[in-house]
Amino acid sequence: MRDFEEILKKYYESKSLSDEKIEYLLSESAGPAKTSIVEYIAYAAIAAVLVFFSINIYNSVQNRDLTDRVVAEIAMNHQKHLGVDVAANDYETLGEKMDKLDFPIRVPDEMFLDNYELLGGRYCSILGYFAAQLKVRNKKDGRVLTLYVTKMNPELERLYPDSYYHDNTEIRLWAGKGILYGLASDVTSD
Amino acid sequence: MNKRDLLQAGFRYAYSLTHNHHDAEDLVQEAWLKIYAKKGPIENKSLLLLSIRNLFIDRYRHNRLVHFVEYDEGVIGDTSFRAGDADLSMEEIDGCLNDLRPEEREAIYLKFVEEFTLSEIAELTERPRGTVLSLIYRGKSKLVRSMTYLLNKKKEIAG
Numbered sequence: 001m002r003d004f005e006e007i008l009k010k011y012y013e014s015k016s017l018s019d020e021k022i023e024y025l026l027s028e029s030a031g032p033a034k035t036s037i038v039e040y041i042a043y044a045a046i047a048a049v050l051v052f053f054s055i056n057i058y059n060s061v062q063n064r065d066l067t068d069r070v071v072a073e074i075a076m077n078h079q080k081h082l083g084v085d086v087a088a089n090d091y092e093t094l095g096e097k098m099d100k101l102d103f104p105i106r107v108p109d110e111m112f113l114d115n116y117e118l119l120g121g122r123y124c125s126i127l128g129y130f131a132a133q134l135k136v137r138n139k140k141d142g143r144v145l146t147l148y149v150t151k152m153n154p155e156l157e158r159l160y161p162d163s164y165y166h167d168n169t170e171i172r173l174w175a176g177k178g179i180l181y182g183l184a185s186d187v188t189s190d
Numbered sequence: 191m192n193k194r195d196l197l198q199a200g201f202r203y204a205y206s207l208t209h210n211h212h213d214a215e216d217l218v219q220e221a222w223l224k225i226y227a228k229k230g231p232i233e234n235k236s237l238l239l240l241s242i243r244n245l246f247i248d249r250y251r252h253n254r255l256v257h258f259v260e261y262d263e264g265v266i267g268d269t270s271f272r273a274g275d276a277d278l279s280m281e282e283i284d285g286c287l288n289d290l291r292p293e294e295r296e297a298i299y300l301k302f303v304e305e306f307t308l309s310e311i312a313e314l315t316e317r318p319r320g321t322v323l324s325l326i327y328r329g330k331s332k333l334v335r336s337m338t339y340l341l342n343k344k345k346e347i348a349g
Contacts, residue, residue, distance in 0.1 A: 004334070005302045011283045012303050017201045017215065022194055025219060029193075029226040 063158040066127075067173070070159060070182070073126060075169035077133060078146045078184035084120030084135050094121050094134070101132055103151035108174075108181050115139055116147075126150050126182070138185075148182035156180050191235060197222065199304075200238045206299035207246045207292050217242050217249075239314060243296075250292075278340060286336040294329030301326050 088094035095105035098121060105121070107113045116136035124133045131150035138145065150156070152175060161174045165187065172183045191199070197218065204214035204221075221241040225232050232238060278286075287295055296315065300306045312319045 004330070007278065007283060007337075008298065008302045011280060011287070012202045012205070012299065014280055015202055015205045015211070015214075016198055017218065021215060021219070022197050025197060025222050026193060028223060029231065 063160065066155070067159045067164075070127060070156075070173070071164045071166050071171050074146075074148050074171050074182045074184050075166040077124060077148075078169050078171075078186075079167060081144075082122065082133075085122035087120035089118055091118060094118065098123065098132055100130075102130065103149075103179060105132065105134070105149065106177075106179075108147075108176060108179075116145070119144070124148070126180075127155070129153065129156070143185060143188075145183055145185040148180075148184070150180050152178045152180050193232070196232065196235055196238060199235060200242055202303070203239050203296075203299065204242050204246070206295045206303075207243070208250075209288055209292070209295060217245055221245050236314065243314065246292075278337060278344075282340050283337070286333050286340070289336060290329050290332055294325050294332070297322055297325035298329045298333065 086094060086097045088097060091105050091107045095101075098105060100123065115138065117139055119135040119137055121132050121134040124131050126148060129150050131148055134147040134149065136145050136147055137143070157175075159173060159175075159180070162172075164171045164173070168187045170185050170187050172181075174181050200218040200221065201214055204217040205211070208214045208217065218238075221238060222232065224245075225237060225241055229237075290298070293315075297311060300311045300314070301308075306314070308319050308322055311317075311322045315322065317325075
């Protein structure tokens with residue numbers, strides 16, 4: 001029995017890979033495994049997705065920052081409670097009087113017209129863009145609010161339309177027919 | 191086990207399957223480089239043997255050169271063997287092994303050269319233990335018969 005095993009072992013020991021082949025295989029398998037083309041494509045796809053999401057996140061943060069700046073500027077100007085330079089009770093008249101503006105002054109919508117009475121306006125700026133701030137009075141409670149209007153442009157289109165609170169001021173941002181509106185009012189305790 | 195020994199073990203196992211130097215070399219090379227590409231540096235002997243075996247099956251079964259058949263535990267011939275003073279040449283042993291089926295040579299190699307247990311062989315080859323046992327005894331029986339015949343012939347010539 002022993003002879004049988006010894007004969008077989010001796011036989012298979014006589015079979016061996018050449019040194020050249022061993023050296024070749026060892027050199028081909030030295031270091032970290034080589035990356036296959038499929039892995040490269042997978043890595044590239046992951047990188048592309050990450051870049052896409054990074055850009056989106058970056059843009060989102062930038063847009064949020066821009067909105068915050070506009071909101072803060074509107075709140076600050078509103079809190080100055082400046083009077084009107086041009087008095088007018090209707091939008092058409094005010095638009096005719098404030099003829100330096102490069103956009104039309106018009107009522108945002110019919111509901112606004114029903115709820116607020118126009119008092120007049122003055123020139124101002126938002127983010128350096130030429131604008132007007134209109135004073136309106138709430139017909140129900142008599143409070144005076146400031147309505148900021150300016151012409152839409154690519155930068156302002158990145159703003160998020162919504163309601164915001166800043167320094168005891170409520171600011172509602174929205175856009176319509178190429179005009180940006182920002183309505184600012186004092187935050188009341190009731 | 192260092193990598194050189196691992197490569198040699200892989201080659202000898204491949205040789206037990208193919209019984210051909212060139213084919214065995216091809217198998218071990220392909221298996222080695224495949225494992226390396228997928229999993230990095232190779233340390234595991236079982237993984238290498240399994241990969242060689244799978245490649246062998248893919249390659250040779252596809253070419254219909256290997257027919258894996260199930261064995262029942264039938265009558266087994268005499269498996270006792272002592273060479274005594276006479277010697278068999280490598281070419282003669284080669285001829286005896288060449289008469290075995292690849293799966294018989296594989297089982298014989300794993301049992302008597304690699305000294306695997308029945309369970310280890312069954313796990314690697316994915317065969318029931320009974321089938322593995324059958325392959326070993328049938329293969330050994332054939333080998334002993336051929337080797338004994340050659341030895342007796344040599345003794346007759348010498349005597």
